[in-house]
Amino acid sequence: MEREVYMDYSATTFVKPEVLEAMNPYFTEYFGNPSSIYHISRMNKVIINKSKQKIADVINSRRDEIFFTSGGSEADNWALKGVAFANKDKGKHIITTTIEHHAILNTCKYLEKQGFDITYLKVDKDGFIDINELRDSIREDTILVSIMFANNEIGTIEPISEIGKLLNEKNILFHTDAVQAITHMPIDVKKMNIDMLSMSSHKFYGPKGMGALYIKKGTNIDNLIHGGGQERGLRAGTENVPGIVGMGFAIDIANKTMNEENKRLVILRDKLIDGLLKIPDSKLNGPRKNRLPGNVNVSFGGIDGDILLVILDDIGICASSGSACSAGAIEPSHVLTSIGVKSDYAKSSLRLTLGANTTDDEVKFVIDKITDTVEKLRKNKVEN
Template identity: 65%
Template sequence: MNKSIYMDHAATTYTKPEVLEEMIPYFTTYFGNPSSIYTLARETKKAIDVARDKIAKAINANENEIFFTGGGSEADNWAIKGIASAYKQKGNHIITTTIEHHAVLHTCEYLAKNGYEITYLPVDEYGLINIKDLENAITDKTILVSIMFANNEIGTIEPIKEIGALCRSKKILFHTDAVQAVGHIPVDVKEMNIDLLSIAAHKFYGPKGVGALYVKKGIKIDNLIHGGGQERNRRAGTENVAGIVGFGKAIELATKNMEENNKKLVYLRDKLMNGLLEIPHTRLNGPRGENRLPGNSNICFRFIEGESILLMLDANGIAGSSGSACTSGSLDPSHVLLAIGLEHEIAHGSLRLSLGDETTEEEVDFVLKTVPGIIQRLRDMSPLYDDYLKKGEK
């Protein structure tokens, strides 16, 4: 196969031509500042309102509950810090999990240094929390539960509706980092009792550098960014109009044929996972079936390093990942894989291949043909594998 194969859609996606086409006029023709009062500015303000409505409809929210941000990490920071500040008179306890994205984990670490108590819920071998653990962790000082909708590394979809129902019954606010979920699986903030939700456009073929935070009407939240009166006095800074327009178009496209697209992705994902698991000394990370994101596969190969696999895949024109793109420069094994009980040595050999709209069966076949040879070559050079063979372990 002569073309390159992109299997890192969980890290980012390309901007679809239809999305870019809608964005271009807002770089050139309709470039007015939405905060101004003349006609040119009113056109950009109108475009923002249209995009806001599209995003609200995609998650069954009201348009006045959507606030644009510079991405998913800003939305996570705002949700957690904003609630912590606004409700500090009520309590100082926040509950999250051990497998969150670092945008949540590092925000919680920051708050812990400033007088807040953080509880990190454990997960089982598939990355799922236990609702009973959450219930037992709640105290009279708990002000927020922040649990991701779907994990970016192992694809686990958490029991969001049950979490939301429990939080609602306890009168505790519930935030979910839904960056990996929105645009890929159904999300309904009303049905799922979600109070705050983070989104990033570049995860579903929109532009980078734009996201949103859903804040349920009536919830008090302090601002993260101060300055002008944009976003109804909630998020200062001149709006990224072209990015917001692209965001709206991308979410419209992503939710239009979601069920049909997911059937194809699940078929290709399962073929890929099952084929890779035929390689000796491998294990699947995360669950099978409906509790897994349609395009996510994550496999550990014993006796070798994930980075070496990536370099050799790249030499064969295949782009993959060993975990979160945000920690790709780290030598430490994935905190998610450690949290589900893997030993350091095994966790180091992880490979995440995440599929997208343009992934073909031919590409999956090529990957399945290429990976076994790479694994064998790396194991032939591995002292760990050599020790294993000498000991005759099973």
């Protein structure tokens, strides 16, 4: 291994040192249960509210509209199941897309077994929904639409404001999985008419196992987790105070540096895309514009993506073939299939995502190593 280059920031990020430093006292010194009445517990209740306020400020919501979860998957599950079961008397129709994260798609499959009717919107070759198809799919019994803000595999940023405006006019609840989007672009839940929004701490240099669901005040939603009266009685369980502190600290840092960091990542992203597309028979998956700043997804004709990943790992390059949650899957990516990528190209795809420690030198190194590796794999294939 020549060096280690991490290019899988969409899978997870490291915890920044200043975030870890902020968390540490809450493991050992300020360890009180926030539900207790003595002072070290009351202090933790105060810090929980401060963290909620930091998150609320980033998306322009109220503090009491932020509810902590164990991550993005729980937030997605809560949004869909909670609204579905709370509003089933009004209707049982839900609309989503074919390129959602599995936390949404598998929840929808579960809801179908419970008698709900799910419409899966198709997307175009770059992963964008058709707003007219969404409009035509709405029925009298439609109670919820869930469309991700930005895709985790191909980086497509959906027209969220346009979607929100339509659904607000139709008086239909709108949930968006913003796990990949938050801290990478401005989000205003009021202006965008978003009723629920999922996020996950470990995507913006906070701790794993921490997430949150924004729920607009007045939204009719059932509990996902029952027990005590934490989170205003909506999400039971003793609060993960160190994780909450870390999430609040991390999102505040990421939001303050977002514009400057995005400009840097876009330059590196485009350089990486241009370099990889010089490889013969290569193809960019997803759009050039309206794409996450650090997302690159490329397919190489005639290459086995799994073999490519193993070789890159030996070289020291950490990458993926798509969502980390579906690693090891035999079938090609459902996202690539949905945008019309042929099976052999879908199976040869490589996702490289950039982040805080990515440098220009690393981008050059990765371009050179992938170019050499693809060339050697193709040569060996011909000789054999």
